[in-house]
Amino acid sequence: MPSRRRTLLKVIILGDSGVGKTSLMNQYVNKKFSNQYKATIGADFLTKEVQFEDRLFTLQIWDTAGQERFQSLGVAFYRGADCCVLVYDVNSMKSFENLNNWRDEFLIQASPSDPENFPFVVIGNKIDIDGGNSRVVSEKKARAWCASKGNIPYFETSAKEGVNVEEAFQCIAKDALKSGEEEELYLPDTIDVGNSSQQRSTGCEC
Amino acid sequence: MLDGTEDEEKFLAAGIAGLQQNSFYMHRALDSNNLRDALKYSAQMLSELRTSKLSPHKYYELYMRAFDQLRKLEMFFEEETRRGCSIIDLYELVQHAGNILPRLYLLCTVGSVYIKSKEAPAKDVLKDLVEMCRGIQHPVRGLFLRSYLSQVSRDKLPDIGSEYEGDADTVSDAVEFVLQNFTEMNKLWVRMQHQGPAREKEKREKERSELRDLVGKNLHVLSQIEGVDLDMYKDIVLPRVLEQVVNCKDELAQFYLMDCIIQVFPDEYHLQTLDVLLGACPQLQPSVDIKTVLSQLMERLSHYAASSAEVLPEFLQVEAFAKLSNAIGRVIEAQPDMPTLGVVTLYSSLLTFTLHVHPDRLDYADQVLGACVRKLSGKGKIEDSKATKQVVALLSAPLEKYNDIMTALKLSNYPRVLEYLDVPTIRVMATVIIQSIMKNGTRISTSDKVEALFELIKGLIKDSDGTSNDKLDEDDFKEEQNSVARLIQMFYNDDPEEMLKIIETVRKHILAGGPKRLPFTVPPLVFCSLKLVRQLQGQEENPFGDDASTTPKKIFQLLNQIIETLSGIPVPELALQLYLQCAEAANDCELEPVAYEFFTQAYILYEEEISDSRAQITCIHLIIGTLQRMHVFGVENRDTLTHKATGYSAKLLKKPDQCRAVYACSHLFWVEDHDNMKDGERVLLCLKRALRIANAAQQMANAARGSTGSVMLFIEILNKYLYFFEKGNPQITVASIQSLIELIMNEMQSDSTTSDPAAEAFLASTMRYVQFQKQKGGAVGEKYEPIKYEPIKA
Structure with missing residues (x-):
């Protein structure tokens, strides 16, 4: 019996403000791109069905705010992630240098059971800009x-032109699946046979 | 007693435990396709979200766990519908849950499947859900529930091109749904501040701040709806959002939501709706930090303008500068108590904006600075350090943009803004200006520009009224004055007339600098002037003898005056060096009287001012060196000067110093390429005198310490002998050299001499040179051949 919990794969996209996280997700899920910069607030996900070795999976892709001031509630949504995508802009050295921080931050906050082997995927986006002439982070360095x-x-991608986006997410899905980040198995202390209703309601009845 | 956070951890742990237990049973029910149990346990699981004991952060953790479980339930619902269960029945069924909060979560979850099934138009389901959510009026629970609704409907909005797009006017339905949810959420969020006791106000504010992104996210969703084009944004979205923002009359919400609007919607939209957006600003609560809002807007638009020249026409078309400028004026007008920091921040952002958008309109930039001056006037010097920083940023912006101080000099209000800075900051700003000039290698080419520039950097040029530099760190002061010195070197014009004017201007300003600055600023001015002399030197004198024209003579007169200003300080060594430099330049211009005058000045300084023996040594060698290169003097003048120089040399304090200076003087009588300046006899006289002094030095050492000193001096003199011997001075004979070598050998072997490896090595290499010359053969070899030398056997 295929376990229901295994058919949903959770992916988190992180990176500096303006590197193209939302655009990558939109290009992959909706095949759409907009040149306009629109900040993301909080965390937001889209889903996409992917087929892998004759099985269907739902990829839950979480796009996040790159600007810290739009992340007021914290990062509880990291929990249970199967793969983390780190995005930088090949035309911005700072966004590349910050990958380290994003990775560390993720490992601390999500605290996966095996941090050494937790699957990350790195994407260098915006390779289309200025025909690659304004690029400052070399592929070799990355x-x-x-x-x-x-x-x-x-992966090096152009969310604008859809270059390599599909390939990157294929890899992301594959790694997420492989990671088999099992949710902690929960077994109740006692098995109620009766009808146990939770009577810890607090004041208001709504 | 547990403190608040520990309490919270306990409640969270209990909530998670309850949630896990019920989700366990829910999963069992899902695995056995037991819909009834699945609903029962999921409702119980969701009951954990009814808690009021968690802060938003902790509640979010609990919510996320429930959220993950609901995704599995949602999949189950989808499977159920595929198995033939009616979605409409399911939609009814979940409403039997006992408590309203679990009921609504389940309803939203089924609703999502309902929309996907397309058995009812998306807009109807959405409308139903957003209405039903009114059932929760508890702010935190309500905000999270609506956030859940927003998330599950996110990809099911009847947007254009979406599979849920209905027949007509569907984008409006999508927008209407999000706007309604946004409005309700904002109300819950704003109302929160009025709930609970007043003493917990601070805590509540913090919690509200944590919750803000749940409200703001709706704006993000709106910005992602493809069907929201400029028209719809202008006609519906922005007015409705602003209406909510203005009417809520809440400081926190207004500030945050304005920021959100600016950040989530595209630049093009902002440009086309500037009037509306800016029009809302004066309607906000007076306590809202409007300057930050406007600054962020201008910063965004500046980035946009900088991104591509193609977008600039958009800015012109909507007259963005005028609108922003007016808006800022109104805001400042409306808030007379706005601190200076706020005022300057606003103008600084506006200046950056206009520099990016209208790089060709310097008048705009000047206008902004002028407006800033008007606001600053009457308030005296700025004392707030943050405001000061902001002014520095304001004044640095044009320098960074144009990389050219010339442009900044055209801004008439630029120096007027400077006046409001305190003295140390004026100096910092002056340094920034100089650095910009040096970095870009900007030539300052007219006296007018020099005049304007000195006005800007006057903080470095002279003490400001009533304040002294006592507190200034010595090193910082030196650093600053060195930068002024470097700056003076950047003044240049090919035209001698203009260059002379520049020199006069610089002179006028630096003379005001006082005794501490002159030693730094006079030398570069002298060298600037000498550069001009060199330039004129090659040219013919003006045939018409026009008095007004620039001649070397005139410049030398000026130089004399300039150097004279150092006399009162006193820095006699520096002045002496500069006189000698001038003398050499006068020599190259064939101006004997002028050169003589400069030498005279140098000698006077030497005699009257320079008493330190070390300084004397340095100076006498400079004098000898310079005098040696002078060819302009007639016999009489030359004799006077050389006579004096040898006299000074022989009067130095220490014998070895005397000796060295005297043998250096020998060169004054033997100048290569000038046959009339070759006097072999006087060369020999100098060397013999040097030898006598060396002897005396040895004896003194013997008498004082009981051992003779080093033979170094003799070897040095030997080298001089060899030099003149080689140059063909007939007075220097093989015999005299030979006897000097023997003298040295004897000295070195004498018992009382302490061995000196340096002297031995020096002698050895001197003799190696003799050997080398011998081996050359020919005339040179022959000349050296008679010199005999037997090294000492160790």
Whole structure:
């Protein structure tokens, strides 16, 4: 019997403000792109059905606010993630340098059971800009960083032109599935046979 | 007794435990396709969200766990419908849940499946759900429930191109739904501040602040709806959102939501609706930090303008500068108590904006600075350090944009803004200006520009009225004055007339600098002037003998005056060096009297001012070196000067110093390429005198310490002998060299001499040179051949 909980894969996209997290998600899920910059507030997800080895999975892709002031409630949604996508803009050195912080922050907050082997995928976005002339982070440099962090798969994409987006998410889905980040198995202390209603309601009856 | 946070942890843990237990049973029910139990346990699970004991952060943790479970339930509902269960029945069924909060969560979850099934138009289901959610009026619970509704409906809005798009006017339905949810959420959020006891106000404010993104997220959803084009944004979205913002009369909400509007909607929309957006600003509560809101708007638009030249026409078309400028004026007008920081921040943002959008309209930039000056006037110097920083940012912006101080100099209000800074900051700003000039290698080419520039950097040029520099760190002061010195070197014009004017202008300003600054600023001015002399030197004198024209003579007169200003300080060594530089330049211009005058000045300084023996040594060597290169003097003048120089040399305090200076003087009588300045006899006289002094030095050492000193001096003199020997001075004979070598050997072997490896090495290499010359053969070899030398056997 295929376990229901295994058919849903949770992916978190992180990265600095303006690197194209929302655009990557929109390109992958809706095949749409807008050049306009619109900040994301809080966390927001879209889902997409993916087929893998004759099985259907629902990919739950969480897009996040890159600007800290729009993340007022914290990051409880990291919990239970199966894969984390780190995005930077190849035309911004700072966004690349911050990948370290995003990765550390994720590992601390999500506290996966096996942080060493938790699947990350790195995406260098906006390779289309200025025909690649304004690029400041070389592919070599990015790959070196990925290698140093335990061979993180690396993709260079253009969310605008849809280059490599599909491939990147294929990899993301595959890694998320492989990670098998099992949810902690819950077993109740006692098994009620009667009708146990939770009587810890508090004041208001709504 | 537990403190608040520990309490909370306990409640959260209990909530999670209850949630896990019920979700366990829910899963069992799902696995066995037991719909009734699934609903029962999911409702019990959701009951955990009815707690009031958690802060928003903790509640969010609990909510997320429930949220994850509901995704599985949602999948189950989908499977159920595929198995033939009617979605409409399901929609009815979940409403049997006992408590309203679980009921509404379940309803939203089934609703999501309902929309997907397309058995009813999306807009009807959405409308139903958003209405039903009114049932929860508890702010935290209500906000999270509505946030849940917003999330599950996120990809099911009847947007254009969406599969849920209905027949007609559907985007409006989507927008209407989100706006309604937004309005309700904002009401819950604003009302929260009025609930609970007054003493917990601070805590409530903090909690409200944590919850803000739940409200703001609706705006994000609106911005992501593709069907919201400019028209719809202008006609419906923005007015409705602003109406809510203005009417809620809540400071926190207004500030946050204005920020959200600016950040989530695209730049093009802002440009086309500037009037409306800016029009809302004066309607906000007076306590709202409107300057930050406006600054963020201008910052965003500045980035947009900088992104591509193609977008600039949009800005012009809507007259963005005028609108922003007016809006700022109105805001400042409306808030007479606005602190200086706020005022300057606003103008600084506006200036950055206009520099990006209208780089060609310097008048706009000047206008902004002028408006800023008007607001600052009457308030005296700015004392707030943050405001000061902001002014520095304001004044740095044009420099960064144009990379050219010339442009900033055209801004008439620029120096007027400077006046409101305190003295240390004026100096910082002056340094920034100089750095900009140095970085860009800007040539300052007219006296007018120099005049204007000195006005800007006057903080470095002279003490400001009533304040002294006592407190200033010595190193900082030096650093600053060095930068002024570097700056003076950047003044240049090819035209000698203009260059002279520049020099006069610089002179006028630096003379006001006082004794501490002159030693830094006079030298670069002198060298600037000498540069002009060199330039004129190659040219013919003006044939018409026009008095007004720039001639080296005139510049030398000026130089004399300039250097004279150092006399009162006193820095005699520096003045002496500068006189010598001038003398050399006068020499190259063939101006004997002028050169003589400069030498005279240098000698006077030497005799009257320089008493330190170390300084004397340095100066006498400078004098000898310079005098050696002078060819302009006639016999009489030259004799006077050389005679004096040898006299000074022989009067130095320490014998070795005397000796070295005297043998250096020998070069004054033997100048290569000038046959009339070769006097072998006097060369020999100098060297012999040096030898006598060296002897005396040895004896003194013997008498005082019981051992003779080093033979170093003799070897140095030997080198001089060899030099003149080689140059063909007939007075220097092989015999005299030979006897000097023997003298040195004897000294070195004498018992009372302490061995000196340096002297031994020096002698060895001197003799190696002789050997080398011998081996050359020919005339040189022959000349050296008679010199004999037997090294000492160790």
